[in-house]
Amino acid sequence: MIIVGLAGWGDHDSLYPSGTSAKDKLRRYGDHFPLVEMDSSFYAVQSADRMARYAEETPGEFRFVVKAYQGMTGHLRGKPYYANDDEMYEAFCASLDPILRSGKLAAALFQYPPWFDCTKGNVGLLRETKKRMEGFPCALEFRHQSWFEPAFRERTLAFMREEGWIHSVCDEPQAGIGSIPIVLEVSRPDFTLVRMHGRNVGGWNQSGAANWREVRYLYDYNDDELLEWKTRIEKLVAQSGTVGIVFNNNSGGHAAENAKRFMRLLDLPVPEFPGTDAPEQLDLFDF
Template sequence: MKFGQVDDLDLVDFSLPTLDKITKTNLSSLRKDNNLKFYFGAPGWSDVKYKGIVYPKNTPAKKFLNEYANQFNSIEVNSTRYGTPKKHIIDRWVNSVGDDFKFSMKIPQVVTHRKDINDYTAKIKTEEFISAVDQLGDKSGINFAVMAKYFKSSQFKELESFINFWPIDAPLAIEFRNPSWFEDSVREEWQELFYNKNIIPVITDTPGRRDVLHFNLTNKHLFIRYVGDFNHPSDLTRIELWTEKISELVNLGIENIWFYVHQPGEKRERILFFYNELIPNINKLLNTKIPLLNNYSYM
């Protein structure tokens, strides 16, 4: 993900924002089930650079998803931005992973990047996407919409209509990119809408757009899209910052954590080293026993 990438990471303040009163109130109202889940993964499984590091070196392309699912328990499916997969594709995905694996699919751009996100075509394409989500069954994770950078807060009513059309039994997360959505008064308005409609706000931690890094949370889900670079020491600092923040949020009522890491295109295999630093922190924090990822460069 190139969104928010910068040339000099040394100039970025990577501190995480504090929680506001509204978020604390929202989280305090949640029923505590004490059923903590940590879902983690990458934005795709088809990168050939994974061979010999994330996957065994002789893995054929048709087995990439199988090997991916042996390492991670979830995936952010970015490829669906180009269109909803056909039924036979979904069937292949479902049969390639274990029972507890989750697919978080991106809503196609033909919906999110339209001039009118509620016109006839948008609704037809949304229904097609929801049918694919239903086909995933228990392996469906969090569906997410990345709104176009030109989708402004002045289009709040359009956002509300889009949410009202979405089925209430299908999880939905929304990411804003236009700065107008992060003005204080506007932020409170959509946070209230999301809370009332059980919508999950996407938290995007990317170096060059610190405004989209927020904690206007609304329910038990914490959905994080993290843009890093494990070749730079800042990733180690950020891992510690996120561990502290996740601890705070779990104590307030967050129970489902979705953490998807984006590394630079030429270094995507570095995701293995990122997670092998983060996972021990998560295991200690959540009392889980997530195994470290296999590093096939040593095998």
């Protein structure tokens, strides 16, 4: 099975009728895609009540990829919010629990930063993280090229399989040591994650710039690139029960259209953008 979605649901204006409130966007998003990556969880662990509401607001077959809190992946700058790691992981697991119990958790995504390289200490950290997350499906994404250099590629994949990590396969700019190649390998038979970051080479390493969020994921996939990925997805589907594809090229507003175009190439049903829906009927007796 193939499921396609976007990173976040709040920034894709083309999906919603004009005037749609922020609180109604997730419900509307679920009319278009069966999968979403939640990135608000990276900045702050969400309350269990809020996560339960998200589960209730989405269709039965809907799935979430929930990005791990930044304090868990080495991104945090400034004073820690939690007193210690035990408290931090306990809060994150409690947050995930309503999504897990609803059957809608595809994965908690642990995306590590470009400075998280392939060392014995970092391998140990990944083992400890996986133990702390026992009972939750977890996806692993690297940003440092060393994990997939020839000397470590097979050992990295073997480690993910042994530890039960879901492989997050990436399409991203090849921009030096802080980017990884496309590695079409499955680490678990039940689920594989694919994240489409775009190919903006010039903007990829500009995280120190004031407008880096506006340029890093600025990319519009063309049909030839999507057709290449159709062949790749077919290879992954042959090895994995479900492949979830997330378009993260949000900077220029291209993600939603690219995702729907890709769904058509994959012969998946594609709901239309707003403006083609039949008007809602008024209930004259609802006072």
